[in-house]
Amino acid sequence: MNREIPYKIYLEENEMPDKWYNVRADMKKKPAPILNPATLQPVGVEDLEPVFCTELAKQELDDTTAYFEIPEEIRNFYRMYRPSPLVRAYCLEEKLQTPAHIYYKFEGNNTSGSHKLNSAIAQAYYAKKQGLKGVTTETGAGQWGTALSMACSYFDLDCQVYMVKCSYEQKPFRREVMRTYGANVTPSPSMNTNVGRKINEEFPGTTGSLGCAISEAVEAATSQEGYRYVLGSVLSQVLLHQSVIGLEAKTALDKYGVKADMIIGCAGGGSNLGGLISPFVGEMLRGEADYQIIAVEPASCPSLTRGKYVYDFCDTGKVCPLAKMYTLGSGFIPSANHAGGLRYHGMSSVVSELYDQGLIEARSVEQTEVFAAAEQFARVEGILPAPESSHAIKVAIDEALKCKETGEAKNIVFGLTGTGYFDMYAYQKFNDGVMSDYIPTDEEIAKSLEKVPKID
Amino acid sequence: MNREIPYKIYLEENEMPDKWYNVRADMKKKPAPILNPATLQPVGVEDLEPVFCTELAKQELDDTTAYFEIPEEIRNFYRMYRPSPLVRAYCLEEKLQTPAHIYYKFEGNNTSGSHKLNSAIAQAYYAKKQGLKGVTTETGAGQWGTALSMACSYFDLDCQVYMVKCSYEQKPFRREVMRTYGANVTPSPSMNTNVGRKINEEFPGTTGSLGCAISEAVEAATSQEGYRYVLGSVLSQVLLHQSVIGLEAKTALDKYGVKADMIIGCAGGGSNLGGLISPFVGEMLRGEADYQIIAVEPASCPSLTRGKYVYDFCDTGKVCPLAKMYTLGSGFIPSANHAGGLRYHGMSSVVSELYDQGLIEARSVEQTEVFAAAEQFARVEGILPAPESSHAIKVAIDEALKCKETGEAKNIVFGLTGTGYFDMYAYQKFNDGVMSDYIPTDEEIAKSLEKVPKID
Numbered sequence: 001m002n003r004e005i006p007y008k009i010y011l012e013e014n015e016m017p018d019k020w021y022n023v024r025a026d027m028k029k030k031p032a033p034i035l036n037p038a039t040l041q042p043v044g045v046e047d048l049e050p051v052f053c054t055e056l057a058k059q060e061l062d063d064t065t066a067y068f069e070i071p072e073e074i075r076n077f078y079r080m081y082r083p084s085p086l087v088r089a090y091c092l093e094e095k096l097q098t099p100a101h102i103y104y105k106f107e108g109n110n111t112s113g114s115h116k117l118n119s120a121i122a123q124a125y126y127a128k129k130q131g132l133k134g135v136t137t138e139t140g141a142g143q144w145g146t147a148l149s150m151a152c153s154y155f156d157l158d159c160q161v162y163m164v165k166c167s168y169e170q171k172p173f174r175r176e177v178m179r180t181y182g183a184n185v186t187p188s189p190s191m192n193t194n195v196g197r198k199i200n201e202e203f204p205g206t207t208g209s210l211g212c213a214i215s216e217a218v219e220a221a222t223s224q225e226g227y228r229y230v231l232g233s234v235l236s237q238v239l240l241h242q243s244v245i246g247l248e249a250k251t252a253l254d255k256y257g258v259k260a261d262m263i264i265g266c267a268g269g270g271s272n273l274g275g276l277i278s279p280f281v282g283e284m285l286r287g288e289a290d291y292q293i294i295a296v297e298p299a300s301c302p303s304l305t306r307g308k309y310v311y312d313f314c315d316t317g318k319v320c321p322l323a324k325m326y327t328l329g330s331g332f333i334p335s336a337n338h339a340g341g342l343r344y345h346g347m348s349s350v351v352s353e354l355y356d357q358g359l360i361e362a363r364s365v366e367q368t369e370v371f372a373a374a375e376q377f378a379r380v381e382g383i384l385p386a387p388e389s390s391h392a393i394k395v396a397i398d399e400a401l402k403c404k405e406t407g408e409a410k411n412i413v414f415g416l417t418g419t420g421y422f423d424m425y426a427y428q429k430f431n432d433g434v435m436s437d438y439i440p441t442d443e444e445i446a447k448s449l450e451k452v453p454k455i456d
Numbered sequence: 457m458n459r460e461i462p463y464k465i466y467l468e469e470n471e472m473p474d475k476w477y478n479v480r481a482d483m484k485k486k487p488a489p490i491l492n493p494a495t496l497q498p499v500g501v502e503d504l505e506p507v508f509c510t511e512l513a514k515q516e517l518d519d520t521t522a523y524f525e526i527p528e529e530i531r532n533f534y535r536m537y538r539p540s541p542l543v544r545a546y547c548l549e550e551k552l553q554t555p556a557h558i559y560y561k562f563e564g565n566n567t568s569g570s571h572k573l574n575s576a577i578a579q580a581y582y583a584k585k586q587g588l589k590g591v592t593t594e595t596g597a598g599q600w601g602t603a604l605s606m607a608c609s610y611f612d613l614d615c616q617v618y619m620v621k622c623s624y625e626q627k628p629f630r631r632e633v634m635r636t637y638g639a640n641v642t643p644s645p646s647m648n649t650n651v652g653r654k655i656n657e658e659f660p661g662t663t664g665s666l667g668c669a670i671s672e673a674v675e676a677a678t679s680q681e682g683y684r685y686v687l688g689s690v691l692s693q694v695l696l697h698q699s700v701i702g703l704e705a706k707t708a709l710d711k712y713g714v715k716a717d718m719i720i721g722c723a724g725g726g727s728n729l730g731g732l733i734s735p736f737v738g739e740m741l742r743g744e745a746d747y748q749i750i751a752v753e754p755a756s757c758p759s760l761t762r763g764k765y766v767y768d769f770c771d772t773g774k775v776c777p778l779a780k781m782y783t784l785g786s787g788f789i790p791s792a793n794h795a796g797g798l799r800y801h802g803m804s805s806v807v808s809e810l811y812d813q814g815l816i817e818a819r820s821v822e823q824t825e826v827f828a829a830a831e832q833f834a835r836v837e838g839i840l841p842a843p844e845s846s847h848a849i850k851v852a853i854d855e856a857l858k859c860k861e862t863g864e865a866k867n868i869v870f871g872l873t874g875t876g877y878f879d880m881y882a883y884q885k886f887n888d889g890v891m892s893d894y895i896p897t898d899e900e901i902a903k904s905l906e907k908v909p910k911i912d
Contacts, residue, residue: 007535010466079463080547080838091536091610109565111840111875153835154547173629173880177840179887180831375636379609382536384567384633419567421877424629431635 008085009252016083017247018070020240022059023278024350025066026285029357031236031349032324034060035311040455043321050222051229051320055126059237068240070122077121077154078244081110086252087416091380093400100403102396103258104416105249105276106383111177112147114386114418115272116232119241120144123230124151133226134158138188138213140167141341141388142174143418144232149181160227162188162216166207174422188213195219195317209333210344215317233269234314234323234348242275249413250279260291262399264414266391267295267304267362268341270348276415281359294399295351295362296391298370299439301334303327303347304355304362306445311455312346322455325352328440329448335438339367339426340387345448365394366437371430373397374420386418387426464541465708472539473703474526476696478515479734480806481522482741485813487692487805488780490516491767496911499777506678507685507776511582515693524696526578533577533610534700537566542708543872547836549856556859558852559714560872561705561732562839567633568603570842570874571728572688575697576600579686580607589682590614594644594669596623597797597844598630599874600688605637616683618644618672622663630878644669651675651773665789666800671773689725690770690779690804698731705869706735716747718855720870722847723751723760723818724797726804732871737815750855751807751818752847754826755895757790759783759803760811760818762901767911768802778911781808784896785904791894795823795882796843801904821850822893827886829853830876842874843882 024030033042048057059068070078089102107115127135134157139145145161152159161183168175168187175185188208189196195215199206206212214231221229232238253260263280265273273295283289297304303326313330314320327346334343347355354360367387374390376397377383385393396414403410420427429435480486489498504513515524526534545558563571583591590613595601601617608615617639624631624643631641644664645652651671655662662668670687677685688694709716719736721729729751739745753760759782769786770776783802790799803811810816823843830846832853833839841849852870859866876883885891 003532006469007532008469013462013464076459076546080543087536090532111834111838111877113877150838154838172884173877176880176884176887177877180834180840180883182835378567378636379638382533382567382606382610384636421567421569421629421633424632427636428628428632431632 003090005088005256007090008087009256010085011083011248011252013079015251016078017244018075019067020070021243021247021278021282022062022066022068022240023282024063024236026282027353029353030063031353034321034323037318037322051218053123053126053130053132053228055129056123056237059240060235071125074122074125081117083248084109086249089381092377095380096397096400096404098400098404099407099409100400101409101411102400103411103413105245105413106416107245108383108386108416108419112143112150113421114143114147115242115245115275116144116147117150118244119232119238119271120147120151121154122241124148124155124157127228128155128157132157132228134160135228135230136160136217136221137230137232138162138210138217140164140210140343142167142171142422143341145183145185146174146177147232148230149178149183152183153181159183160220161185162190162213164188164208164210164213170425171422188216190216193219209316211316211330214315215319218315218319233271234344234346236350238271239274239278239348239350242271243278245272245275245415246277246279249276258411260413261410262292262294262412264294264296264392264395264412266342266388266415266417267297267347267351268388269344270351272415272417274348274351281354284359293360294395295355295360296395297362297364298338298342298391299364299366299437300338301328301343302364303345305364308449308452309352309356310452312452314346322453323349325349326355327452328445329452331451332448337436337438340423342388342391363395365391368430368435368437370394371427371435383416384420385416386420387423389417392416459546461544461712463546464543465712466541467539467704467708469535471707472534473700474531475523476526477699477703477734477738478518478522478524478696479738480519480692482738483809485809486519487809490777490779493774493778507674509579509582509586509588509684511585512579512693515696516691527581530578530581537573539704540565542705545837548833551836552853552856552860554856554860555863555865556856557865557867558856559867559869561701561869562872563701564839564842564872564875568599568606569877570599570603571698571701571731572600572603573606574700575688575694575727576603576607577610578697580604580611580613583684584611584613588613588684590616591684591686592616592673592677593686593688594618594666594673596620596666596799598623598627598878599797601639601641602630602633603688604686605634605639608639609637615639616676617641618646618669620644620664620666620669626881627878644672646672649675665772667772667786670771671775674771674775689727690800690802692806694727695730695734695804695806698727699734701728701731701871702733702735705732714867716869717866718748718750718868720750720752720848720851720868722798722844722871722873723753723803723807724844725800726807728871728873730804730807737810740815749816750851751811751816752851753818753820754794754798754847755820755822755893756794757784757799758820759801761820764905764908765808765812766908768908770802778909779805781805782811783908784901785908787907788904793892793894796879798844798847819851821847824886824891824893826850827883827891839872840876841872842876843879845873848872
């Protein structure tokens with residue numbers, strides 16, 4: 001087999017991006033503004049400052065500046081684990097006997113095990129620069145909490161993580177990684193916060209949800225001097241930081257003269273997908289190129305494919321600003337058999353708007369087929385993928401098999417967001433043949449959507 | 457800070473080695489031959505063939521050929537996860553305020569989480585080429601078993617792993633990784649083999665040992681048609697395959713004009729250390745250069761620093777050939793509080809001979825200080841290291857601090873063999889402050905050594 005393109009394309013350090021790209025700047029129709037939950041008016045930086053670091057609040061609201069310089073301290077940290085490789089999946093291609101060329105941008109070569117570190121280090125940096133003592137956050141599957149712990153330890157910031165109780169119990173090792181990096185990890189709902197106590201009272205024995213942990217972390221941030229809240233997905237600032245994925249991927253493809261035909265990413269809150277596709281979508285928005293872009297979500301939490309594009313709460317406690325997004329309703333919780341992340345009820349307002357404008361397609365896939373794809377991938381490409389990332393693998397394989405039928409040699413690029421080393425409980429279920437699927441009924445989704453606020 | 461040398465030096469694919477280097481070829485005094493346990497005569501290929509793949513048996517016994525071509529299929533597999541980066545530890549240097557320049561060769565960026573994959577893929581390749589159905593092996597901490605599972609799944613070979621029972625129970629997730637790659641994992645001692653049944657009878661409720669799992673795996677290989685036994689450390693063939701670590705490291709250093717002053721590696725069976733140092737020791741043996749080389753072992757299993765250099769059994773069941781090596785006696789088992797690997801009673805005969813010739817120094821370190829070094833490293837360099845690798849980190853930090861006192865800008869290179877993602881149980885003990893140390897008494901070691909056979 002002719003293998004002129006390396007198995008792994010690593011950029012040189014001097015080829016790494018020194019600016020993040022803000023795709024909103026190139027959007028003619030911008031994502032709808034986020035609203036103050038009390039006044040229902042668009043928020044300004046001053047509204048966000050009590051909760052978010054000031055510089056991050058500015059990034060959140062800036063939809064006109066195309067490029068933000070990456071501060072040197074962050075670039076130095078990036079150099080410890082980036083550039084991430086763009087891998088040519090020769091072995092997978094051979095196994096599938098497809099004429100397609102498959103590439104994946106692998107973000108799992110760091111201790112957080114995922115792309116989350118790209119934004120964690122940025123958020124910790126701005127918190128440190130503002131002279132804060134620490135930050136609070138929530139974590140579900142645990143990747144974001146781990147990433148933030150690493151970033152805070154690097155900048156010597158206190159890190160308080162509210163971890164969804166079922167994850168806290170099912171993933172004690174994730175918790176220990178965070179503790180090793182000096183973070184304080186609390187199972188949520190806890191008795192530390194008003195909202196936690198209230199939820200514990202209302203639903204005794206609850207094992208928590210992401211929306212609830214967000215509410216607790218926000219309350220913890222606003223009730224302690226010198227603390228702010230940080231979030232690992234959904235927000236536009238996070239997509240901005242994650243654009244480093246797409247910028248590196250594009251530079252690597254350009255370096256070898258490869259034009260992507262199709263870009264595939266998994267989508268929970270949208271941070272990985274948004275970051276990966278940003279520079280490519282930028283070209284589409286500026287009329288310079290065209291790509292087929294596919295967001296892949298779990299059939300058990302199908303915000304893009306079955307949700308509504310409306311204003312909704314970002315958290316269960318309704319303390320965060322309202323965002324216009326594809327949503328299943330802020331009370332929606334995926335069924336208990338759902339493994340891994342991608343369980344947020346809504347979707348990044350940037351990704352939502354791009355989807356609404358028809359620049360992105362969306363597909364939903366069921367988890368047993370996702371784990372089957374994960375296993376197939378692991379066996380030929382070596383890497384044991386995270387369940388989240390495996391959603392993208394599943395669709396990449398489907399598309400490569402379509403190419404086999406049509407004979408097309410498409411260039412398929414997908415985001416491999418992370419590794420599954422802390423998800424072996426789910427793999428065990430799959431290996432034992434006891435993993436099941438669940439697709440919410442129309443009635444369930446309609447019922448959850450009833451509680452969405454009516455805002456025009 | 458002037459950071460002209462990249463944080464991570466990645467070789468290009470065409471700079472990767474295409475030959476393994478056999479350091480024995482440059483040794484004037486060779487390691488002592490391995491002996492047939494029945495006849496006490498040096499073994500020939502024909503003696504090893506019933507147990508080992510023929511090509512590997514040849515490599516095992518060849519102490520004159522300096523270079524072995526790496527077959528193309530293995531080089532293609534290496535390209536999926538190699539070259540591994542040689543990392544300049546700028547952040548650790550800054551934290552320690554040392555004038556030393558610290559480099560580490562990081563072998564953890566693959567799903568096995570360690571360097572073990574380098575030899576696993578070679579051994580699986582030769583098994584496949586010989587037309588075998590499958591291979592058997594033992595695993596303790598689980599890295600070798602995982603690596604072999606990955607390699608076998610790539611070449612479509614059956615893989616039977618005997619996993620030390622206490623690890624099988626304490627590390628269910630390692631087991632699941634192996635199962636995901638299609639391996640058959642059995643807790644050892646099992647009731648599958650004569651030796652397993654015998655040990656279970658003699659020591660009811662035993663949680664096993666590496667030496668015992670080796671005996672079971674060898675019996676399983678020799679009692680099934682089309683199977684052979686493979687081993688992940690100790691053997692000279694394994695050091696040969698692992699020379700890829702040292703060859704890459706040396707090429708990367710040469711590329712940037714860096715001359716190492718000191719090379720540090722952890723040592724259990726000796727495969728990582730032997731592989732890392734081989735090309736450097738080769739230069740020493742040929743009188744071309746000089747290096748300070750330090751083997752680091754756990755104080756709880758101190759074969760080099762407190763063992764005897766004699767012929768001993770390689771396994772508890774005494775079915776394997778005898779090797780002359782630094783040994784604590786084949787019945788030696790580290791105390792129960794010992795975490796992680798590096799628990800083999802002996803040491804590679806190549807490393808043993810180099811140590812005996814004074815080309816290598818050895819130090820032993822205690823595990824709480826090792827975990828403290830691991831945590832310090834993780835917090836500044838990002839990577840959460842394996843307990844085994846952290847032995848080398850501990851001594852690298854010690855040496856960098858000595859440079860701080862003397863003002864010397866030494867180039868310190870150490871091997872970071874892997875990641876600790878499956879060792880969080882041990883990290884938890886450390887985080888909870890309940891980790892303890894144990895140093896065997898002189899009497900314990902003397903008693904264990906009494907059972908070593910008397911061979912001149």
